[in-house]
Amino acid sequence: MLEPLIPNNVVCHALEAMIFVSIACSILGVIISRMALSSIGFTMSHAAFAGAAIGMFVGGNAQAAAIAFSMGVAALIGPISDKAKMAADATLGVLFAMSMAVAVFLISYMEYMGRGLSASALLFGDVISLYREEIYALAAVCGLSIIFVLAFYKEISAIMFNMKIAEAAGIRVKLVYYILLFIIALSVALSLNIVGGLLIFVLLVTPASIASQFCFNVKSMFVVAPVVALLVSIFGVWAGFEFTLPVAPLVALLLTAVFALSVMLSFKRRINTKIH
Amino acid sequence: MALIDLKGIYTAYEGGDKAVIKNLSLHVDQGEYVVIGGPNSAGKTTLLESMNGLVKITHGSASVCGLDVSRSADEVRKRVGYVIQNFYFDPFTPFTVEQVVMMGRFGRLGLLKQPSKQDYEAADRAIRRVGIEDLVHKTIGTLSGGQQQKTMIAHNLAKEPEVMMLDEPFSNLDFHAREYLQGVFKDLVRDGIPTLIVAHAFDGLPDIPIHLVVMNSGTITYDMNCTAGEVEDIIRKECKVNGRCSSR
Numbered sequence: 001m002l003e004p005l006i007p008n009n010v011v012c013h014a015l016e017a018m019i020f021v022s023i024a025c026s027i028l029g030v031i032i033s034r035m036a037l038s039s040i041g042f043t044m045s046h047a048a049f050a051g052a053a054i055g056m057f058v059g060g061n062a063q064a065a066a067i068a069f070s071m072g073v074a075a076l077i078g079p080i081s082d083k084a085k086m087a088a089d090a091t092l093g094v095l096f097a098m099s100m101a102v103a104v105f106l107i108s109y110m111e112y113m114g115r116g117l118s119a120s121a122l123l124f125g126d127v128i129s130l131y132r133e134e135i136y137a138l139a140a141v142c143g144l145s146i147i148f149v150l151a152f153y154k155e156i157s158a159i160m161f162n163m164k165i166a167e168a169a170g171i172r173v174k175l176v177y178y179i180l181l182f183i184i185a186l187s188v189a190l191s192l193n194i195v196g197g198l199l200i201f202v203l204l205v206t207p208a209s210i211a212s213q214f215c216f217n218v219k220s221m222f223v224v225a226p227v228v229a230l231l232v233s234i235f236g237v238w239a240g241f242e243f244t245l246p247v248a249p250l251v252a253l254l255l256t257a258v259f260a261l262s263v264m265l266s267f268k269r270r271i272n273t274k275i276h
Numbered sequence: 277m278a279l280i281d282l283k284g285i286y287t288a289y290e291g292g293d294k295a296v297i298k299n300l301s302l303h304v305d306q307g308e309y310v311v312i313g314g315p316n317s318a319g320k321t322t323l324l325e326s327m328n329g330l331v332k333i334t335h336g337s338a339s340v341c342g343l344d345v346s347r348s349a350d351e352v353r354k355r356v357g358y359v360i361q362n363f364y365f366d367p368f369t370p371f372t373v374e375q376v377v378m379m380g381r382f383g384r385l386g387l388l389k390q391p392s393k394q395d396y397e398a399a400d401r402a403i404r405r406v407g408i409e410d411l412v413h414k415t416i417g418t419l420s421g422g423q424q425q426k427t428m429i430a431h432n433l434a435k436e437p438e439v440m441m442l443d444e445p446f447s448n449l450d451f452h453a454r455e456y457l458q459g460v461f462k463d464l465v466r467d468g469i470p471t472l473i474v475a476h477a478f479d480g481l482p483d484i485p486i487h488l489v490v491m492n493s494g495t496i497t498y499d500m501n502c503t504a505g506e507v508e509d510i511i512r513k514e515c516k517v518n519g520r521c522s523s524r
C-alpha cells in the first residue's frame with residue numbers, strides 16, 4: 001500500500017505491518033489495561049505456538065493451524081470464565097498452561113521422532129520476510145478493531161467503567177464482552193508473526209500506560225495510545241533499517257523509553273495546595 | 277396497574293447452601309412509595325436483584341413492567357432504575373460524572389445506536405435534578421462517597437425508568453442531601469413511578485402513604501401501608517417478633 005512512497009519492498013512491508021499491528025494492539029490495549037486482561041498476550045501467543053505445533057504434527061500448514069487454534073482458544077475465554085465463575089484473568093492462566101502443555105508435548109514428541117520444529121519466528125517475530133497476504137490480514141484486523149471499538153463504543157466504555165452497573169443499565173454485557181475477548185485474541189494471534197509472542201505484550205500494555213499518564217478521560221486514551229504507538233513504530237522501522245537493528249525489539253525499547261519519560265513528565269501527580 | 281407482581285418466588289445463588297428468597301409474593305402499583313426494611317442478610321438486596329433479573333429466580337412467577345423477568349431480563353433492566361448498594365471507583369477511573377450519567381441511557385438505546393439530542397437532554401435533566409451540575413467534568417473516582425452516590429442516582433434518573441429501585445441510597449449522604457433526594461423520590465412517585473427504597477434509617481421520610489415491606493430470612497413478614505412516623509416502630513416490632521434483628 002505504501003509502495004509509491006517507499007521503493008524498497010522489504011522496508012515498505014515492514015512499515016505497513018508495524019503500522020497495522022501497533023494501531024490494533026494499542027487501541028485494544030486501552031481496554032485490556034483497564035480491565036486487567038493483559039495476560040491475554042501470553043495466552044494467545046502460546047495458543048498460536050500450540051496451534052503451529054499441531055499443524056506441523058499433522059503435516060499441515062503451521063501458520064493456518066496457529067490461527068485456527070488461537071481462534072478456538074479465543075472463543076473459549078468468555079464462556080469458561082462464566083461457567084467456572086472465575087475472573088477472565090484466571091481463565092487466561094488456565095488456557096495459557098493448556099496451550100503450553102500441548103506445544104511442549106508435541107514438540108518433545110516430534111523431537112523424539114526425529115522431526116524438529118522451529119519456534120523462533122513465533123517467539124521473536126519477523127518483520128523482514130512478510131508475505132503480501134499477511135499484510136492484508138493485518139490491515140483487516142486493524143480495521144476490524146477500529147470498527148469494533150467505534151461501533152460498540154457505548155457498551156465498551158460502560159463495561160470498562162463497571163460490569164455490574166453496565167448490566168443493571170440494561171446493556172448486553174455478556175455479548176459485547178465475548179466479542180471483545182474474541183477480537184483481542186484474534187488481533188494478538190495475527191500480530192504474532194510480526195512482533196513475536198515476547199514483544200506483543202509491549203504493544204498491548206505500554207501505549208495505553210503512556211496514555212494513562214496524561215489522559216483523565218477514556219476517549220482521549222483511545223486517541224493518544226494509537227498515535228504514540230504509531231509514531232514510535234514508524235521511527236523504529238526507519239531507525240532499524242537505517243542502522244541495521246532488529247526492528248521489533250527496537251520498537252519495544254523505544255516505547256518503554258517513552259513510557260519512562262511520560263511518567264517523569266506526567267502532571268497527574270502534581271499536588272495542588274491552593275487555598276482559594 | 278401492577279408494575280411489580282411477584283408470586284411465590286424462590287431465589288438461590290449458585291453454590292449457596294439454601295434458597296435466599298423463599299416463597300415471596302409482592303405487588304406494587306403505579307405511584308407507590310415502597311420502603312423495604314429488615315435485618316442484615318434478610319435478603320433485601322437479593323430481592324431487588326431478583327426483580328431485575330440480575331439473580332435468577334428458580335421458582336414462581338415474576339412480572340415487572342408487564343414483562344416476565346425470567347424470560348426478558350435485558351428488557352426489564354432497560355426500564356428499571358437500580359442504584360446498587362456497594363460500589364467502589366478507584367481514583368484513576370477514566371470517566372467523568374457527565375459520562376457516567378449518560379451511561380444510564382445506553383441500555384435502552386440498544387446496540388449500534390448513537391445517543392441523540394434527546395438522550396443528552398435527559399442526562400442533563402438528571403444532573404440538575406440531583407444538583408451535581410458543578411461536578412460534571414470531574415472524574416468519578418476523585419469524588420467523595422456522597423457525591424458518587426448522587427452521580428449513581430443521576431445515572432438511573434437519566435434512564436427515565438418505569439420503576440426505580442435504590443439499595444441504601446442514603447448511607448453516604450448528609451442530612452441535607454437526604455432531605456433533598458427524598459424530595460426527588462417524592463416527585464418520581466407523584467409522576468406515577470413506583471420507587472422502592474431499601475433503608476436502615478428512616479428519618480426524613482416523605483409525608484405520603486408508605487407501602488412498608490419488612491423482610492426476615494428471605495420472606496416478607498409485613499406488607500402494608502403506613503405513615504412515615506410509624507415505619508421505624510413497625511420494623512422494630514417485626515424484627516423482635518421474628519427474633520432475628522441481630523442474628524449473626
Ligand SMILES: Nc1ncnc2c1ncn2[C@@H]1O[C@H](COP(=O)(O)OP(=O)(O)OP(=O)(O)O)[C@@H](O)[C@H]1O
Nearest residue numbers: 289290292296315316317318319320321322323361
Ligand atoms: N453472591 C452470593 N452468593 C451466595 N450467597 C449470597 C450472595 N449474595 C448474598 N448471599 C447471601 O444471601 C443472603 C441475603 O443477602 P442480601 O445481600 O440479599 O441481604 P440484605 O438484606 O441486602 O443485607 P444487608 O442489609 O446487609 O445489605 C445472605 O445470607 C448472603 O450471605
Ligand SMILES: [Mg+2]
Nearest residue numbers: 320321361443
Ligand atoms: Mg443489601
